[in-house]
Amino acid sequence: MRWLYKTTSQNFDVKETRLNDHMNQMGQDGWELLSVVPPQYGGKFVFFWKTLEATSSMDDLSKPDQDAMSKAQEKPQETRSKTIAGLQVEAVQNGFDIGDKIPEFELQSTSGELYSTSNLSRNTILYFYPADGTEGCTIQAKGFSIVYETLADLGLDIVGVSPDTISAHDKFRLDENIPFHLLYDEGAALCGKLNLLKRPPPDEQYPLRVTFLIDHNRRILGKWNDIDVETHSDDVVSFVVDILEKAN
Numbered sequence: 119m120r121w122l123y124k125t126t127s128q129n130f131d132v133k134e135t136r137l138n139d140h141m142n143q144m145g146q147d148g149w150e151l152l153s154v155v156p157p158q159y160g161g162k163f164v165f166f167w168k169t170l171e172a173t174s175s176m177d178d179l180s181k182p183d184q185d186a187m188s189k190a191q192e193k194p195q196e197t198r199s200k201t202i203a204g205l206q207v208e209a210v211q212n213g214f215d216i217g218d219k220i221p222e223f224e225l226q227s228t229s230g231e232l233y234s235t236s237n238l239s240r241n242t243i244l245y246f247y248p249a250d251g252t253e254g255c256t257i258q259a260k261g262f263s264i265v266y267e268t269l270a271d272l273g274l275d276i277v278g279v280s281p282d283t284i285s286a287h288d289k290f291r292l293d294e295n296i297p298f299h300l301l302y303d304e305g306a307a308l309c310g311k312l313n314l315l316k317r318p319p320p321d322e323q324y325p326l327r328v329t330f331l332i333d334h335n336r337r338i339l340g341k342w343n344d345i346d347v348e349t350h351s352d353d354v355v356s357f358v359v360d361i362l363e364k365a366n
Contacts, residue, residue, distance in 0.1 A: 121261040124149070125359050126139055127162040137163065166351060168329070169260045173252055192330055214312055217335045219257055220244075221311050228287045233277065233301050238334040243276040243354060245267065245329040250290035250300075252283045254327070259296050261351030266297045280325060281306040329354065 126144065128137055136253050141151065149167040188206070220235070223297055227233040245262070247255045260278060261267075269276055278300045282290070287300040309315050309325040331340035338356055342350065 124167050125356060126165045126167065128165075129162055144146070147316075164356070166355060168271070194289055213337060214330075214341075216338050216341055218338050220267055220330065220332060221308075222309075222336065223308050225303060225308065226284055227301050228284060228291060228299045229283065233299070235336050238332070238336065241274050241331065241333050243274055243329065244279065244332055245276070245308060246279045246303075246312075246325050248268070248324050249280060250286045251293070255280075256294060258327070258345075258347040258355060259290070259294055261349075262298065263294070263296050265351045265355050269358070271356075272362065274331075274358065275299065277301055279303050279308065281309070308347050331358070 126140070128140055144151070144165070144167060147169075149169045151165060151167055166225050194293070222235050224232045224234045224236075243262075245258075247258060249255055259278065263279075266276065276298045278296075278298065280287075282300075284302050287302065291300060292298065303309055303325075306315060306325055312328075314326045314328050316324060317325050326343070327347075329342040329345065331354070332338055332340055339361070340354075342353065346353075
């Protein structure tokens with residue numbers, strides 16, 4: 119058996135009975151609802167579904183579902199130019215690109231332990247943001263919180279990274295009820311290695327808002343750098359589901 123994934127959508131102005139009919143029909147067709155993104159994210163209800171498909175191939179049975187996204191590496195040009203909901207997934211000039219490996223690192227985590235790339239076991243959303251508690255970063259974190267369980271069900275971890283201290287991260291998580299952990303990039307050292315620092319006048323540096331999808335070998339499968347915080351979490355989930363559909 120293996121999981122298949124798909125997305126559907128319904129316009130915001132459709133009648134409630136049509137939404138119910140749509141969900142009932144999908145259920146009758148054997149699809150299990152993962153999550154619904156509300157209409158304020160792009161003007162439509164977006165539904166994420168999964169279903170089990172029987173397979174007679176022993177090769178398919180031997181491949182864990184969470185490794186399916188690594189197949190995206192076989193089509194780097196297609197992934198490199200992928201556009202989801204108007205978002206171009208591509209690399210920042212002179213930065214780490216899709217197909218590259220991010221550097222190994224260890225950072226303090228709000229889990230109370232060191233987070234190390236040497237212990238990666240799943241595909242991971244690694245998102246960098248400027249600062250805890252700011253308007254844009256709060257909207258982005260809330261968006262990822264909404265889809266957190268969906269990402270987990272799809273076999274992904276998610277962690278946020280900024281130069282804020284662990285105590286600031288703890289307060290941010292508590293204030294906004296963030297279910298995933300945040301990492302302390304002391305002195306923005308990791309941001310610097312990844313070329314994610316911007317220098318506004320006169321001389322202060324701050325991190326850019328960039329999200330990576332990496333596999334357990336630290337290889338970049340997806341990258342977002344032109345981010346709309348209102349829709350970003352939806353864009354990421356759509357991208358992941360699309361990769362899983364193609365991999366299957």
